[in-house]
Amino acid sequence: MSQPDPNQPTTSGDPLLEISNMAVAYGRIEALHGISLTVNPGELVTLIGANGAGKTTTMRAISGILPLSSGRVIFDGRDITRMKAHQRVAAGIIQAPEGRGVFPGMTVQENLDMGHYARKFDSKADYDEALERVYSLFPRLLERRKQAGGTMSGGEQQMLAIGRALMARPRLLLLDEPSMGLAPMIIQQIFRIISEINQQGTTILLVEQNAQQALSRSDRAYIMETGEVIKTGVGKELLVDPSVKEAYLGVGADSGSDTSRAAAPAAGAVAGGAAGAAERPDLRK
Numbered sequence: 001m002s003q004p005d006p007n008q009p010t011t012s013g014d015p016l017l018e019i020s021n022m023a024v025a026y027g028r029i030e031a032l033h034g035i036s037l038t039v040n041p042g043e044l045v046t047l048i049g050a051n052g053a054g055k056t057t058t059m060r061a062i063s064g065i066l067p068l069s070s071g072r073v074i075f076d077g078r079d080i081t082r083m084k085a086h087q088r089v090a091a092g093i094i095q096a097p098e099g100r101g102v103f104p105g106m107t108v109q110e111n112l113d114m115g116h117y118a119r120k121f122d123s124k125a126d127y128d129e130a131l132e133r134v135y136s137l138f139p140r141l142l143e144r145r146k147q148a149g150g151t152m153s154g155g156e157q158q159m160l161a162i163g164r165a166l167m168a169r170p171r172l173l174l175l176d177e178p179s180m181g182l183a184p185m186i187i188q189q190i191f192r193i194i195s196e197i198n199q200q201g202t203t204i205l206l207v208e209q210n211a212q213q214a215l216s217r218s219d220r221a222y223i224m225e226t227g228e229v230i231k232t233g234v235g236k237e238l239l240v241d242p243s244v245k246e247a248y249l250g251v252g253a254d255s256g257s258d259t260s261r262a263a264a265p266a267a268g269a270v271a272g273g274a275a276g277a278a279e280r281p282d283l284r285k
Ligand SMILES: Nc1ncnc2c1ncn2[C@@H]1O[C@H](COP(=O)(O)OP(=O)(O)OP(=O)(O)O)[C@@H](O)[C@H]1O
Pocket: 026, 029, 031, 049, 050, 051, 052, 053, 054, 055, 056, 057, 058
């Protein structure tokens, strides 16, 4: 297969990613019941939803780790529904490792090199450019390039995970809960960098439970519930949508405007799984 240049613009006007009626099952249990979504070139799109809504399953199906039981995935005009995960990586669909997933015994530099391995056919100049981009986005990684990945803080490991994905020069970057388990100040920093990566031209599909941060920075968002997309819209509009505010932003009960993740448990649905679901308003209305 030829290696598409990640810096090449896609066919103008067409979505970069188009998912139609995608169903995915774990054995006999269907986790996604036919969802449809699009990501246009240059967009930052977020998937929001409670635990178990199907966000990670969606990401895995896009990466090609999980097969579809029905539906289609189109990437840059090509039907990739049956394409294997490694072929999708070569086509430019890159997921930052879940749970950070850095190689603990390898140095920062070696971890980044592993990310570039996915694009081993690139020239040295492409490698240098990718590395320069990563080190300018994350000066901390440059400072610590000889340090073992496993000895870095949680925030630094998250930066390394994103940096490693960028080394593969993604055309579509998939980020699954990059703020998970991080302190509020570090979360702010990670979100600022995600915005910057997007502003530099990288298309991003983000899964986030930190709805306030994610919606305020996203072009568009999809809200998922129990394996379905129940609402979609412009990020900043969803941010002020009363039902979304009540269900996902921890406002309503106390009408506060705390934006930190620490406030998230008050939202019930954001962190609460099934218990939270019972308290959530029905957004399908
Ligand atoms: N390996 C698996 N085997 C069986 N069922 C699974 C598996 N992984 C996920 N599921 C189920 O699929 C559904 C969707 O899970 P998924 O992890 O995609 O949700 P999520 O929105 O990413 O939630 P979270 O925020 O908790 O990661 C859930 O009902 C979950 O229990």
